[in-house]
Amino acid sequence: xxxxxxxxxxxxxxxxxxxxxxxxxxxxxxxxxxxxxxxxxxxxxxxxxxxxxxxxxxxxxxxxxxxxxxxxxxxxxxxxxxxxxxxxxxxxxxxxxxxxxxxxxxxxx
Amino acid sequence: xxxxxxxxxxxxxxxxxxxxxxxxxxxxxxxxxxxxxxxxxxxxxxxxxxxxxxxxxxxxxxxxxxxxxxxxxxxxxxxxxxxxxxxxxxxxxxxxxxxxxxxxxxxxxxxxxxx
Numbered sequence: 001x002x003x004x005x006x007x008x009x010x011x012x013x014x015x016x017x018x019x020x021x022x023x024x025x026x027x028x029x030x031x032x033x034x035x036x037x038x039x040x041x042x043x044x045x046x047x048x049x050x051x052x053x054x055x056x057x058x059x060x061x062x063x064x065x066x067x068x069x070x071x072x073x074x075x076x077x078x079x080x081x082x083x084x085x086x087x088x089x090x091x092x093x094x095x096x097x098x099x100x101x102x103x104x105x106x107x108x109x
Numbered sequence: 110x111x112x113x114x115x116x117x118x119x120x121x122x123x124x125x126x127x128x129x130x131x132x133x134x135x136x137x138x139x140x141x142x143x144x145x146x147x148x149x150x151x152x153x154x155x156x157x158x159x160x161x162x163x164x165x166x167x168x169x170x171x172x173x174x175x176x177x178x179x180x181x182x183x184x185x186x187x188x189x190x191x192x193x194x195x196x197x198x199x200x201x202x203x204x205x206x207x208x209x210x211x212x213x214x215x216x217x218x219x220x221x222x223x224x
Contacts, residue, residue, distance in 0.1 A: 032212070034212050034213075036215075041197075041217075041218075041220070042217050042218070043113070043199050043201075043215035043216050043217045043218050044152070044199075044215045045215070046212045046213075046214055046215075049211075049212050087151070094165065096154050096165060096167065097152075097154065097213065099151035099152055100151070101151055102151065
């Protein structure tokens with residue numbers, strides 16, 4: 001069975017304190033790994049798609065990387081507005097997405 | 110850029126009533142997905158449609174049905190509502206491009222509360 005495990009469950013950072021979120025996955029025939037950001041009461045907002053090991057994507061203070069077993073979301077010099085729950089989601093042989101439980105990030109000013 | 114539009118944003122119903130949720134996908138997106146998210150839970154896949162035909166089915170109760178119309182909007186019909194149906198219902202859309210999995214883009218959801 002496909003599984004996605006995210007760590008830590010929650011992370012508190014000071015503004016400007018860089019860190020990384022981890023996503024470990026076991027998926028049959030990975031077709032894509034997606035990172036989303038979700039704010040309370042809102043739908044997941046798409047951030048990145050990664051398709052193969054070694055691939056990297058960047059957007060502002062965020063950088064996503066992918067290996068054969070893990071993906072990392074690196075946050076450089078975060079700001080309070082980066083506070084949200086970050087979801088790692090995989091898609092294997094079917095169209096169904098498998099969601100991680102998310103990492104709740106809080107960035108204090 | 111246009112996003113996925115869901116209506117209504119909030120809906121309050123009583124047990125045994127019916128409800129209809131609507132979803133308008135991003136223009137030129139041909140696939141629609143429905144998810145249910147309980148408090149503190151990750152979204153659970155219910156059902157999906159591609160080009161107006163059901164393409165996959167997840168944990169959708171028999172009391173629920175859905176369809177995609179000719180303009181690609183979709184409706185989730187829920188009958189005999191139960192307290193446990195209270196949740197956030199998301200719609201997502203994507204387009205099928207050969208050779209690459211396109212990400213699903215989510216709406217902001219309909220919060221359904223059953224009294």
